[in-house]
Amino acid sequence: MHKQKHLSLKITLGPYQTFIDNILDLAKKRQSSYVCVANVHMLIEAKNDKAFRRALLAADIVTPDGMPLAKALKLLYGIDQDRVAGMDLLPDLLKSAQDIGLSVFFYGGSDQMLEKTRAYIKTNFPKLQVAGLYSPPFRPLKDEEKNEVANIIQESGAQIVFVVLGCPKQEKWMYEMKGKIPAVMLGIGGALPVLIGEQKRAPKWMQKYSLEWSYRLIQEPKRLFRRYLVTNSSYVMLLAGQKIKLMLVSKKK
Template sequence: MDNGSTVQLFDYDVFNANLDQLDTNSKTLINTINLYSYAMAERDSHFKDALLESDVLLPDGVSIVIASKILANKKIKKIAGADLHKFLLTKLNNEGGKCFYLGSSETTLKKIIERISKEYPSVKVGVYSPPFSSQFNATENADIINAINSFKPDVLFIGMTAPKQEKWAYMHKDQIDAKIIGSVGAVFDFYAGTVKRPSSLWIDLGLEWMGRLVKEPKRLWKRYLYYGPIFFYILFKEKLKRSLKIDGAL
């Protein structure tokens, strides 16, 4: 990854700059990393490859911010998928660009189109609601790629949840005719209003994860209450290993 400055956390080069420093003139695959995706990638090598091969890997979670401070002694700013989404829409609106939404239901996509027409009237929007399946077959993939490339978007937003969206983007990046490919997951529902994002108070306090857990406990409990302790166990284990290595060298 050479798109702006980065900080190395575990095996990953995590973005550590402002979004306006992104190179948006060449094909760029943007993913996010948080405690859930990190823990999942440790058990799924294909997912890990997809994250490692990101051109930009955004620190989407207070856990990653904490890890940066503990392991690299660097203060980084959390950048959520919603932040990337807003930044790119603003840029496209200023330039009269085009974006394409891949994922979610027809109803959600319709709400996204309606909202963009009001907030970003200069942006042209294309959408595609793929089949709800764990993996697309060859025909389905061909139909999806054809729909995207026929529209020729400047930005492709993918919202199919992790790790499906990252794997798909990684596998098909070279076939996609778009400059920016961003896996933004829950942003589709947040922007459409079908799922309410926690308020700015939760976000500013670094507790957005708690706000989401309160709203969707059945879906998200495992992400935070199971994978959370696993992540911090790995984090402090890595910190201890590094400390022992330094002490042994003295």
């Protein structure tokens, strides 16, 4: 799949279904790889955090999770790109995994969240092969603990690993685990709580007009207010600067 550089990211391009097909292909091959679902917050974080940026640039696939990124590709480069959101990828991949017999593993989240996940899957994807669910301690892991986790996942036979650690922790974890876990890993962050009903997703009209962030802000104002105030403002400025730069380059030609 082709990628387009956009500020601190290299965003993978293609129709939505192509992303599903490529992820499933990596899973079938048991290829150690990982997928990042990128939004504006991640782009700004990557600009300021070298380790995080390194993890994103090394990803096999970086989807335009946020509608603003998909629209930016059109504005700057004339690319019509589908939004490829984690909240859509997660249920679609679970269904596909069930249909073709792939095994999945959930890493991260609390014990309570994983129990709800187990119950949700039992009801909605009863034939899905769940290789395991693992809630790690809420602290940095020691090297021996990291190796133990890699061994657990490897021995489980999982082909798709859904990583629920939150940004940027999950992206850095996948970067570190590439080559150690023979599966495709996906950082799904906030998609799992929505799937199992702990949180609600924005209405379709808000998704269409790039307002899903505001719906999440209403749900979690204390946690997200500063993030959106800073990241959205920074992104608008960076986007404007990039547009002006491309216009100047175009005029010189």
